[in-house]
Amino acid sequence: MDGFKKFLSEYAGAIIGASIALVVLLTHLYELIIGIVLIALGMFIGNYVQRNKYEVKEKLKNLIDRM
Numbered sequence: 001m002d003g004f005k006k007f008l009s010e011y012a013g014a015i016i017g018a019s020i021a022l023v024v025l026l027t028h029l030y031e032l033i034i035g036i037v038l039i040a041l042g043m044f045i046g047n048y049v050q051r052n053k054y055e056v057k058e059k060l061k062n063l064i065d066r067m
Contacts, residue, residue: 008015024030049056 024033
């Protein structure tokens with residue numbers, strides 16, 4: 001019993017993380033999480049482009065010219 005308590009106290013974080021990952025996989029919440037991450041990434045890119053229009057325009061022009 002003492003060995004089991006030691007195991008639980010030593011690997012509690014890993015056990016909790018694995019349990020949460022298992023729940024996310026079984027309930028298909030990963031689709032929602034991926035969707036939220038993609039929305040946040042799109043918002044970040046849109047904000048960056050809006051604030052740095054001319055720099056982005058020059059970088060795209062240079063990239064297209066290299067092709």
